[in-house]
Every structure is written in structure tokens, then in C-alpha cells.
Amino acid sequence: MKWIHNNQSLRDRRKELRKNSTRSEQDLWFELRNSKSGVKFKRQHSVGGYIADFYCQKHNLIIEVDGEIHNSKEAQEYDMVRDKYFTELGYRVLRIHNNEVDKDIEKVLDKIKSYFVN
Secondary structure: OHHHEOOHHHHHHHHHHHHOOOHHHHHHHHHHHHHOOOOOOEEEEEEOOEEEEEEEOOOOEEEEEEOHHHHOHHHHHHHHHHHHHHHHOOOEEEEEEHHHHHHOHHHHHHHHHHHHHO
């Protein structure tokens, strides 16, 4: 499945997303980078034609940090299609709202680590 990862046509978009990440994404990345959680995560990693906020190969885990824009009907439908694509490839998708990261990042980290057990 390696061929679907980090599509070169999305390289510039991945760089742009890393440069312009939300505050919540920055805060979570600070906690996940350099294997602080015990496993390696990649940021703005593409799988197929989609770019995941965070990706952990070891646990087939994709983490999406969602802001208010994800509350619209159109965005929710898009997210469902996207999540279905990821799950059909064998990935688990964890969606975390910006508010969760802002309010209690330790709780978010515990939620993420619970995916390492299974």
C-alpha cells in the first residue's frame, strides 16, 4: 500500500497545510512530535488523494483535528466519504474537535493512546 502514501502531486499542498496549521493542530503536534507519545506520527500526510492531519503507521491511525468549518452539512458529508475511504483501507480514524485540544489536551492524548492498545 506504500504507493498511496505521500502522493507527489499533493506535496506543495501538504507543505502549505503545515505552514498554516491551526493553533489546535500546532498544540497537538507539539505533544505528538518526536515520538513523545511512544510512537511516531507524521503531520499532514497524504493517503490517496486526501491529506490527514496526523498519521501513525504503526497503529494504522489517522487523526483529524476539526474546527467549526466541519459543522456544515457539506463538510460532514465530505468527512464521511473521506473516513469511509480510510477505513476501507484498514485505517482507524479519530476525529478530535479543536475545543477538545484547547480545553484538555491531556484527555485528548489519553484518547489517542487508547488506540495504541487495540
